Amino acid sequence: xxxxxxxxxxxxxxxxxxxxxxxxxxxxxxxxxxxxxxxxxxxxxxxxxxxxxxxxxxxxxxxxxxxxxxxxxxxxxxxxxxxxxxxxxxxxxxxxxxxxxxxxxxxxxxxxxxxxxxxxxxxxxxxxxxxxxxxxxxxxxxxxxxxxxxxxxxxxxxxxxxxxxxxxxxxxxxxxxxxxxxxxxxxxxxxxxxxxxxxxxxxxxxxxxxxxxxxxxxxxxxxxxxxxxxxxxxxxxxxxxxxxxxxxxxxxxxxxxxxxxxxxxxxxxxxxxxxxxxxxx
Numbered sequence: 609x610x611x612x613x614x615x616x617x618x619x620x621x622x623x624x625x626x627x628x629x630x631x632x633x634x635x636x637x638x639x640x641x642x643x644x645x646x647x648x649x650x651x652x653x654x655x656x657x658x659x660x661x662x663x664x665x666x667x668x669x670x671x672x673x674x675x676x677x678x679x680x681x682x683x684x685x686x687x688x689x690x691x692x693x694x695x696x697x698x699x700x701x702x703x704x705x706x707x708x709x710x711x712x713x714x715x716x717x718x719x720x721x722x723x724x725x726x727x728x729x730x731x732x733x734x735x736x737x738x739x740x741x742x743x744x745x746x747x748x749x750x751x752x753x754x755x756x757x758x759x760x761x762x763x764x765x766x767x768x769x770x771x772x773x774x775x776x777x778x779x780x781x782x783x784x785x786x787x788x789x790x791x792x793x794x795x796x797x798x799x800x801x802x803x804x805x806x807x808x809x810x811x812x813x814x815x816x817x818x819x820x821x822x823x824x825x826x827x828x829x830x831x832x833x834x835x836x837x838x839x840x841x842x843x844x845x846x847x848x849x850x851x852x853x854x855x856x857x858x859x860x861x862x863x864x865x866x867x868x869x870x871x872x873x874x875x876x877x878x879x880x881x882x883x884x885x886x887x888x889x
Contacts, residue, residue, distance in 0.1 A: 611862050613655045616841055618719070618772050619797050620748060624686050626837055627861055628658030629854070630803060630847035635669025641676075643849050648677035650851035652684060654858040660775070660801065660845045662690035662723055663708050671711035679713065687712060688719040688801075690752060690775075691733075693726025700728075701736035705745055720746040721775055724753040724888070731765040738767050748772035750798075755886035756789045775801035777887045778842070780811060780832050780877045784884035794841045804889055805844040806832050816876045824863055827856060834863035835873060 613625040629651045634644045648659060659678070661670045671689060678685050689712070695704040705720060720740065722733055737749035750773035751762065762768040774793055778785055779802065793800050806829055811817055817828040824831065829846070836844040837860070846857050865873070 610654075610858065613858075613861050614837060616799050616843060617797070618748060618799060619770075620772065622686075622718075622747075624658045624799075624843065625655055626843050627656050627833065627857065628660060628686075628688075628801075628843055628845045629656050630845035631659065631661040631670040631674060632665055632803070632847050633670075634661075634847070634849065635666030635671070635673045640849055641673060643851075644673050645677045647849050647851045647854050648674065651854040651858070652677070652681065654855060656854070656858060657684055658686040658688065658843065658845070660688040660803075661712075662692075662721075663695070663704055663711075664690070664692055664723060668707065668711045671708055675711055675713035682714050686718045687714065687716075688721065688775075689717050690721040690723040692723055693728070696722055696726055696728045696733045696736075698732050698736045698739075701733055702740060705740050709745065716744060717746045719748050719750055719773060721750045721752045721773065725758060729765075730762055730768065734762075734765055734767050734770075738770070750774060752776065752801075752803075753886065753888050756792050759789070759792060771798060773799050773801055773843075775803055775845075777804055777889055778802035778836070779805045779807045780817070780835050780873065781807045781814075782887050783877065784880050784887060787880040787883055789886065790839070790842075798841075800842050802836055802842055802844045805836055805846050808889070820869070820872070820876075826860070826863055830856065830860035830863060833857060833860035834865065835870075837861060837863075838865060838870065 615623040691704045740746045752775035821828045
């Protein structure tokens with residue numbers, strides 16, 4: 609029997625599992641499409657019902673894969689997608705959302721993010737988000753790759769305090785947000801979505817992590833995901849095109865660290881002691 613996947617809450621009270629599914633680099637190869645769809649469906653079956661995608665991924669290809677995976681079970685999932693900054697004008701954001709809805713085969717996106725900052729004023733993008741929310745096209749909006757100064761600027765624009773999430777690069781090897789951004793978001797009840805939680809696979813080959821994983825009869829990937837589970841208000845979104853790997857990711861939620869083990873991870877992967885520039889991929 610699995611332990612239940614812990615949940616965290618968005619500012620509007622909706623709860624989601626702290627382990628979801630990413631789709632970066634999905635939808636780029638039609639030969640892999642069937643396996644990618646099966647992987648997402650297996651993840652949903654296992655309770656990883658938050659699915660993150662973006663219009664950028666595969667030029668809409670990933671959104672189409674997600675649309676196929678959730679056919680007949682839309683109400684089971686929490687959909688996250690993103691608008692490119694080059695499309696983030698008021699009219700451009702609305703048009704991009706309409707395209708994403710079409711590709712996803714749904715009438716609503718649960719959380720719609722600005723992928724990163726671009727040339728359009730934040731106030732303009734936020735106004736578009738609020739229009740989409742009022743029209744029922746999205747339930748909430750957020751941002752991605754925003755550092756603390758960006759978040760503070762966002763708070764200053766009309767309706768900017770309605771931000772519901774910030775998606776950033778965060779994993780054992782890249783803990784810079786723990787110094788200021790993560791506490792800032794936590795204090796405001798804004799969940800942080802951790803992309804590339806396995807550091808694009810590099811953590812899988814880390815000798816120290818392999819050693820710790822063996823002690824738990826687990827894989828390095830599972831230890832890395834279990835670490836993020838231990839961070840309040842953090843949602844990790846690993847991507848896999850394999851149903852077997854999706855099950856492996858789910859099993860990470862059964863790992864529970866002692867205080868001593870968390871201290872060992874801190875020693876091997878030190879948390880930041882000063883402000884660090886936000887890392888992005």
